[in-house]
Amino acid sequence: MSSVKRTSEPQLLSSGNAHDLIDSVEAFLFDCDGVIWKANKLIDGVAETLEMLRSKGKKLVFVTNNSSKSRRQYVKKFQSLGISVSEDEILSSSFAAAMFLKVNNFSPEKKVYVIGEEGIIEELQLAGFTGLGGPEDAKKTADVYLDCPIEQDKSVGAVVVGLDRCINYYKLQYATLCIRENPGCLFIATNRDAVGHFTESQATPGAGCMVAAVCGSCEREPIVVGKPSTFMMNCLLKKFEFGCSKMCMVGDRLDTDILFGNSTGCKTLLVFSGVTTQSSLQDPSNDIQPDYYTAKVSDLLGLLGP
Amino acid sequence: MSSVKRTSEPQLLSSGNAHDLIDSVEAFLFDCDGVIWKANKLIDGVAETLEMLRSKGKKLVFVTNNSSKSRRQYVKKFQSLGISVSEDEILSSSFAAAMFLKVNNFSPEKKVYVIGEEGIIEELQLAGFTGLGGPEDAKKTADVYLDCPIEQDKSVGAVVVGLDRCINYYKLQYATLCIRENPGCLFIATNRDAVGHFTESQATPGAGCMVAAVCGSCEREPIVVGKPSTFMMNCLLKKFEFGCSKMCMVGDRLDTDILFGNSTGCKTLLVFSGVTTQSSLQDPSNDIQPDYYTAKVSDLLGLLGP
Numbered sequence: 001m002s003s004v005k006r007t008s009e010p011q012l013l014s015s016g017n018a019h020d021l022i023d024s025v026e027a028f029l030f031d032c033d034g035v036i037w038k039a040n041k042l043i044d045g046v047a048e049t050l051e052m053l054r055s056k057g058k059k060l061v062f063v064t065n066n067s068s069k070s071r072r073q074y075v076k077k078f079q080s081l082g083i084s085v086s087e088d089e090i091l092s093s094s095f096a097a098a099m100f101l102k103v104n105n106f107s108p109e110k111k112v113y114v115i116g117e118e119g120i121i122e123e124l125q126l127a128g129f130t131g132l133g134g135p136e137d138a139k140k141t142a143d144v145y146l147d148c149p150i151e152q153d154k155s156v157g158a159v160v161v162g163l164d165r166c167i168n169y170y171k172l173q174y175a176t177l178c179i180r181e182n183p184g185c186l187f188i189a190t191n192r193d194a195v196g197h198f199t200e201s202q203a204t205p206g207a208g209c210m211v212a213a214v215c216g217s218c219e220r221e222p223i224v225v226g227k228p229s230t231f232m233m234n235c236l237l238k239k240f241e242f243g244c245s246k247m248c249m250v251g252d253r254l255d256t257d258i259l260f261g262n263s264t265g266c267k268t269l270l271v272f273s274g275v276t277t278q279s280s281l282q283d284p285s286n287d288i289q290p291d292y293y294t295a296k297v298s299d300l301l302g303l304l305g306p
Numbered sequence: 307m308s309s310v311k312r313t314s315e316p317q318l319l320s321s322g323n324a325h326d327l328i329d330s331v332e333a334f335l336f337d338c339d340g341v342i343w344k345a346n347k348l349i350d351g352v353a354e355t356l357e358m359l360r361s362k363g364k365k366l367v368f369v370t371n372n373s374s375k376s377r378r379q380y381v382k383k384f385q386s387l388g389i390s391v392s393e394d395e396i397l398s399s400s401f402a403a404a405m406f407l408k409v410n411n412f413s414p415e416k417k418v419y420v421i422g423e424e425g426i427i428e429e430l431q432l433a434g435f436t437g438l439g440g441p442e443d444a445k446k447t448a449d450v451y452l453d454c455p456i457e458q459d460k461s462v463g464a465v466v467v468g469l470d471r472c473i474n475y476y477k478l479q480y481a482t483l484c485i486r487e488n489p490g491c492l493f494i495a496t497n498r499d500a501v502g503h504f505t506e507s508q509a510t511p512g513a514g515c516m517v518a519a520v521c522g523s524c525e526r527e528p529i530v531v532g533k534p535s536t537f538m539m540n541c542l543l544k545k546f547e548f549g550c551s552k553m554c555m556v557g558d559r560l561d562t563d564i565l566f567g568n569s570t571g572c573k574t575l576l577v578f579s580g581v582t583t584q585s586s587l588q589d590p591s592n593d594i595q596p597d598y599y600t601a602k603v604s605d606l607l608g609l610l611g612p
Binding site for chain 2 (some may be wrong): 002142148149150164165166168172173176180188192194195199201202203204205206208209210211212213214215216217218219292
């Protein structure tokens, strides 16, 4: 994917350009971790900002690479933080993985082996697919010491790999057997984020860790459905009657959110409430530039008025 | 590393060239899995062939990427198969990892975090280093759901990653924290084999799987001490008074054994008793060519006489 270089320098969000931005955009796409919340805490002013955007008739979509939850579970998380959203407004990489199978006419007769958490299993089920593995295999062990082979289900036609905090050798072996030995088996990654901030305390290995492990044993690269892959944009383009130029991707990560926005032709707004700092944006080694940057989402509120 | 292309075609081992080979070589370096044994079964004729080579005054070294055992444990495995070898004749990637730290003057005051099995922990200890993790952390869980951070030991100055059939999220997180947050922390891989044949029944994920996982979460590449890296040859050159041209690497894998032999300037002999078949050797996509090839090690015996 080309990263569609911006010709102009990124602009600090100001009262002037914030009005231009809001006037030219019909949908705001928000990353969640580091933009809407940090771990389980809402970032200051987010609720009011979303309300203001809704009052101006803007569409909102929450586009997250975190596959641990389904859309239903994300709606509950938003509710627990006092924000009302509908499932329709959530585009998670767990859902995207199921949609990828759907739009590619994956046969519901075939099964899907999952290295990942509940979100993927639930979205597969809602899309009419049978997911194996995931939380169910959390306590399993591969008795390779005892020379007990694992018999992988020959009807597994796809392996989906996402964040899995119960990763183990059994799951890795099962996935490896499916990908290496079931003819035509797809290898789908929800995303490849190296680390995530799933709790307040520290960064922990992200889906990129589990995906790389499977790449390592299968000597194959996956199809990635999460950001910065443009697959999720295909889902959005089907949903809206307007094109990418009427959307603005708001995110805290250059290599996922901003790259995704730039490569699909969205406007892009980088916030510093997550993993990226102003100095890493301005570092000469960084070649991913947003259209706009600001400290946090609620700056929009201050600059535009309620 | 350059793969040192052979100018001539690989030769089928014959009575004529086997005599040339044996006359020109002072040490035979044998890979183990797929060459000496398959899982826990000795390959036919190996014992007699090794005896014949010893009777001709040849040095023998067993050079294995499998880090699960220490040299002491390998000697026991050889014994259990009826072959007598000394620890001095074993060069395992577990030992190589410890030697890498030794020759690079790694401070014994610092600690080493291990994703791997007993072999690495034991070799570290024998070399005077303190290994953490490994089997000890097999049952640990990272309570990231409960927002309990892991406190990594700040005195960890190196992470060694090898085959670990008790891999879990706790170990991945611990290693990730050490590599990302302890200044100057080394990241050492015993080897990067995608899969291994550790039992008779099926191929299972190799160290390449665990190493890739840590690369994925750390966004860093490791120092590899096993084949095809040339580090293990440095150990051999210290041991012998002759050079690489007087050695012959015998192995079943093109991308580790034969590449290692070729890039260090050894003679190379590929055997088909492990993962490589004659058709994969002759596949146009393969660009790693041995000097000689034959079905199995004991062909040497048949061609040279007892």
